[in-house]
Amino acid sequence: MRNALQITKMLKLTRIFIAIIQIGILYIFSLIGSFLGELLHLNFPGSLIGMGILFILLHLKVFPYNWVVIGGNWLLAELLLFFIPSVVAIMQYIQFLHREGLDLFLIILISTAAVMVSSGLTAEMITRKGGKAL
Template sequence: MALALRPRRTGWLQRVQVPVQVVLYIAFFLLAQLLVDGFHLPLPANIVGMLLLLALIMLRVLPLGWVKAGSRWLLAEMLLFFVPAVVAVINYSQLLRVEGWRIMLVIGISTLLVLAATALVVERVYRFEIWLAKRKQGNRDE
């Protein structure tokens, strides 16, 4: 049994990897902002930047390893992005006392609708893939 050995990264490379990848994300956002402004796209720059990044990864222009550590770090620190929402809840506590049940009702119903739509799409795609597999198996038998 042969083990695939990976070259170990040096200490300084590990320390600069995440900041360099975050700078790469910022560069994608700035490029996307230029594209949105220049072509008057109806999408926000963050969506265009993510689509651009996804396209580069799917086309294998940009290796996944070049963005993996930065994305893991950002996901781990995502709680910091919710601090403004908590501050808003504190600032508008009177609104939540009066209209809170309506806000929670809307959030609950919309969450259920999103879950139901996702389940429906997953079920349809699953059935379609089963149908494709049966069709492919039928073609092999002939």
């Protein structure tokens, strides 16, 4: 019984260690994208450039999916936690929200609808192809 508990703890620690390394890999791609964005003078977030590069490498099967899946899943699971500082910081701009609040609301509403429609169409397309995303 004691041996099984030690093995379980060791597996959890191993999974945590793997997740930390994979988050580091994702961060390196973000840094590469930032570097390329500055080097090429692009008005585009470097993190998105890095994730685009990662997506292409994953799609071409140059970079193995299992090298980032655990860390990526953890980041997605904790995504709400990353928005808390933004929500707290926006409280400094109450006057701006009073002035531009309706416009911001419409932008958020339209962009959310666009994401929902494009996600639905993508999921439908993947389903029609037999569930093969890449």
